Amino acid sequence: MWMMRLFFLLLMTACSSQASPADKQCAYKGKGKQKQQKQHLSVAKPQIVIDPGHGGFDLGAHSRVCEEKEVCLKTAERVKKHLLQRGYRVIMTRTRDEFVPLKKRAQIANLSQSQLLVSIHYNAAKSEEASGAEVFYYDHGESWRVQKSKQAAQLVLSNIISNTGTNSRGVKGGNFCVIRETKMPSILVEGGFLTNPAERTKLCDSKYIDKLALAVVEGIDQYFKKGQ
Numbered sequence: 001m002w003m004m005r006l007f008f009l010l011l012m013t014a015c016s017s018q019a020s021p022a023d024k025q026c027a028y029k030g031k032g033k034q035k036q037q038k039q040h041l042s043v044a045k046p047q048i049v050i051d052p053g054h055g056g057f058d059l060g061a062h063s064r065v066c067e068e069k070e071v072c073l074k075t076a077e078r079v080k081k082h083l084l085q086r087g088y089r090v091i092m093t094r095t096r097d098e099f100v101p102l103k104k105r106a107q108i109a110n111l112s113q114s115q116l117l118v119s120i121h122y123n124a125a126k127s128e129e130a131s132g133a134e135v136f137y138y139d140h141g142e143s144w145r146v147q148k149s150k151q152a153a154q155l156v157l158s159n160i161i162s163n164t165g166t167n168s169r170g171v172k173g174g175n176f177c178v179i180r181e182t183k184m185p186s187i188l189v190e191g192g193f194l195t196n197p198a199e200r201t202k203l204c205d206s207k208y209i210d211k212l213a214l215a216v217v218e219g220i221d222q223y224f225k226k227g228q
């Protein structure tokens with residue numbers, strides 16, 4: 001019996017002890033946090049890594065008037081803007097004119113645990129005639145990733161073609177570091193040829209870049225709506 005009394009005494013003491021204002025605040029914050037997390041889980045859209053090609057001393061394809069690294073960053077910034085407007089979360093592998101090694105880019109993507117990586121590049125060829133857009137995915141490794149990457153590549157390319165009117169060079173398997181070394185579905189977009197004079201003129205036009213960026217985002221949106 002004395003054990004029971006001791007137990008009730010201890011219980012009363014514990015219940016009657018005043019919670020400090022800090023404790024109350026913590027409890028309040030805790031509840032708020034739980035609520036926030038629930039809301040977050042129900043509305044959070046996927047996180048996407050946008051990888052603007054080249055940067056710093058690595059100019060990429062270039063001519064007297066245009067450097068690939070600049071056009072890549074401009075496009076990536078617009079892609080980011082449109083994705084954020086649609087509620088997606090975005091991680092950039094670079095946000096300024098700096099050199100980021102390819103393996104580091106893949107590492108950034110893998111650590112971020114994002115659902116998709118989109119690398120943005122522009123093309124170059126010996127012939128000035130070469131033109132159009134193409135999208136690569138890594139066609140080796142885990143089959144689910146290959147399938148998902150291919151699906152994203154097809155959707156992004158078809159939107160680029162319909163939105164910009166450029167010609168399609170197709171969806172292709174490619175062995176590029178950023179799409180090979182990442183763990184999530186990954187694609188590499190070649191938006192056009194900087195070595196083709198007519199295409200270069202378009203690629204130097206901000207309105208065209210915005211159109212292209214919007215097409216990439218539309219493709220990403222369709223990809224996630226198709227059963228992620």
Ligand SMILES: [Zn+2]
Binds near residue numbers: 054060068
């Ligand atoms: Zn490139």
